[in-house]
Amino acid sequence: MSETVTRLVAYWESIASYMPGFLDASWLAFEITLLVIAVSWGCGLLAALGKLSRLRVLRWPATFYVWFIRGTPTLVQVFLFYFGLPQTGLRLSPFVAGVLALGINSGAYVAEIVRGGLAAMPRGQMESALALGMSPALAMRRIILPQVVRMIIPPITNEAASALKNTSLLSTITLVELTLHSQLVIAATYRPFDFYLIAAVLYLLMTTVLTQLAAWFERRFRLDH
Amino acid sequence: MSAPVLRLVDIHKRFGDNEVLRGVSLDVHDGEVIAIIGASGSGKSTLLRCVNLLERPSAGSIVFQGEAVDYRARPGLLGGDRALSALRTRIGMVFQSYNLWPHKTVLENVVEAPIHVRGEARAVAVERAEALLARIGLAEKRHDHPSRLSGGQQQRVAIVRALAMEPKVMLFDEVTSALDPELVGEVLALMASLAAEGMTMLVVTHEMDFAREVSHRAVFIDEGRVVEDGDSDTVIGAPTHPRTRQFLDRVLRRHHAVGASPGILDVAHRARARPDE
Ligand SMILES: Nc1ncnc2c1ncn2[C@@H]1O[C@H](COP(=O)(O)OP(=O)(O)OP(=O)(O)O)[C@@H](O)[C@H]1O
């Protein structure tokens, strides 16, 4: 009886001793996610507006960007940035290559979400702003986008959660984020079930934080509050 | 008579092969209230939208306050076009579907353009907005969002939002058509009081009582042309053109079938009587 207890305690202690390393790796994944989100919102907004532009020089690159990214595997895009670019003389650290690759990847999906949001806006919203003398850019900034932002919080949150989960792909370019960290620990301990489960729980905690944050924003910025 | 505030000369508008306006000319004088009537699809909205260049005419000229409007100029990359913006700040427009901005409060809706287009100080804009809202009896609603308001209240806020820019001319495009019948009167009353104050107004409407009682002039448009233009009592009361007669017969018959809302005429009469008091 007491032998079992001792064994259990030893088991938990051994797992607990690995926790600081796992928390650091989680934090790194979360940090990368925040940067990826920032890059993706920038790319996504530009691409969405570009696709709607009446200028071909803006529309075509934006259309190509979304088409290319959504039609190719994320992993291949990551490899292009980390392994491919050095061949052209541009050598990026795993961190920078990872943030850029995932940010640009996620941006294409954000662009489609933003475009959907813009398309869902009644035409009268823009027209009433123009009729009062606003420029299209001012109307976009003050009237249209603030409403679109509120409308797209749920799909944007999904996309942010995807971005977070996609950081695990960066384990393939020597970035010791949560997944690669787990692999290294498992290689030393031969306890894949324990440690992949711990990694999964940590990912779950982080995606939950993101969705709860978004739910709060959605409540806070409801259109009529 | 003084020079017209607004002159439309031989305005044409084509959408692809569909020629919607086929040479419309109209002189609008200061303080004039003109009802624009006509069947669905005859081009009334398109005509109003050409005046503030929400639509770009295909041909013809627009002269506003003595200046030719250059509607052929393409706006720049970011749409910055000072002349266009200046024109639109002097011509207010109210739409059938109100088009208030749902993410802003009533007050914010009204002060938005004065602050961000005219560059007014916030305090100045708020003061005028509050006076306007008080005028329409919605001062207490100023911090509410539009979704809290009835259709009639929303439309009156939309009118006030346009008035906050102190426009020279107001365009109304079937502003009561989306309203429940019992809410039509309050909006028409506000328009009638504007008319009584001397606001220059172009009013596209199916409210024949209003067109007859409040407006000085009525213009009947058919298939993109002005078919009849004259004193509103004459055009609506004793039209000469067969198309006008046909149209009015249909509209008035439907009107009587539905049962005219009695309040509207009273309200309009009262408003019209006001300047003589
Ligand atoms: N942006 C557009 N593109 C193509 N066709 C258009 C456009 N706007 C209007 N039209 C067409 O122009 C014609 C006139 O439309 P308009 O809205 O001016 O009519 P209206 O007199 O205001 O009718 P209603 O009483 O139904 O509002 C219609 O046949 C319409 O389909």
Ligand SMILES: [Mg+2]
């Ligand atoms: Mg119309």
